[in-house]
Amino acid sequence: MIEELTHETEANEKCAVLNSEINELMKQKIDFEQKLDQLFDKELEKGKKPDKTKLQDHFQKIEKVDKRIGKLIRSHTQNFNIYWGETMRAGVEPSRLAGQIEKYACIYMSKVAEFVNYSPRTYFRPKKKMLPHE
Secondary structure, rough: OOOHHEEEEEHHHHHHHHHHHHHHHHHHHHHHHHHHHHHHHHHHHHHOOOHHHHHHHHHHHHHHHHHHHHHHHHHHHOOOOOEEEEOOEEEOOOOOHHHHHHHHHHOOOOHHHHHHOOOOOOOOOOOOOOOOOO
């Protein structure tokens, strides 16, 4: 039983729009970074130094996206614990607690009452975990 899950679930539902905005901005940032990397590669392959004005333009775009992401993340974190943030996540990674729960708990929930609609003979099967290459 993990009592914090109730608040965590509610906060995640409140943050759904923020999370999708952050994810979309991260896609844009990755795209800008890849274009910047390609620019470096093209010039370096020719034995030239990359054009500083083109580089500066890309860096400014990345910085602009970073500022927008930062604002959204600050709004996002206000929905969670003021001292340690999300219980089950550390940034984009699962928290240490989440890792231990995932490793050792067959099933977890915020309160025993959540079993009320299940028969005592219910067999809870784990979902197949996807591997990074799948």
